[in-house]
Amino acid sequence: MKSIVIFLLAFSLLSCEKKINVVAMNDKTKIFHKQDCPKLMMANVRLITVEEAKQRGGKPCPNCKPETR
Numbered sequence: 001m002k003s004i005v006i007f008l009l010a011f012s013l014l015s016c017e018k019k020i021n022v023v024a025m026n027d028k029t030k031i032f033h034k035q036d037c038p039k040l041m042m043a044n045v046r047l048i049t050v051e052e053a054k055q056r057g058g059k060p061c062p063n064c065k066p067e068t069r
C-alpha cells in the first residue's frame, strides 16, 4: 500500500516539472501549431499534446515551428 502512495507522489511531481507541451492540431491538414501561430485557423483544430499529435501522424507547422519533444 505504501509503495503505491510513493509512486503516485513521484508521478505527480514528475508531471508538474515536465511542462506538458500542448499544440493546436488541424484535423484536416494534420499540421500542428503553437497556440499563437498566425497561420492557425480555428476550424477543425483541437488542442492536444505534442505526443498525441505525433501519434496521430501530425506534422509540425513550418511557420511557428512548435517543439516536437
Ligand SMILES: [Zn+2]
Pocket (backbone or CB within 6 Å): 032, 033, 034, 037, 038, 039, 040, 061, 062, 063, 064, 065
Ligand atoms: Zn503554425
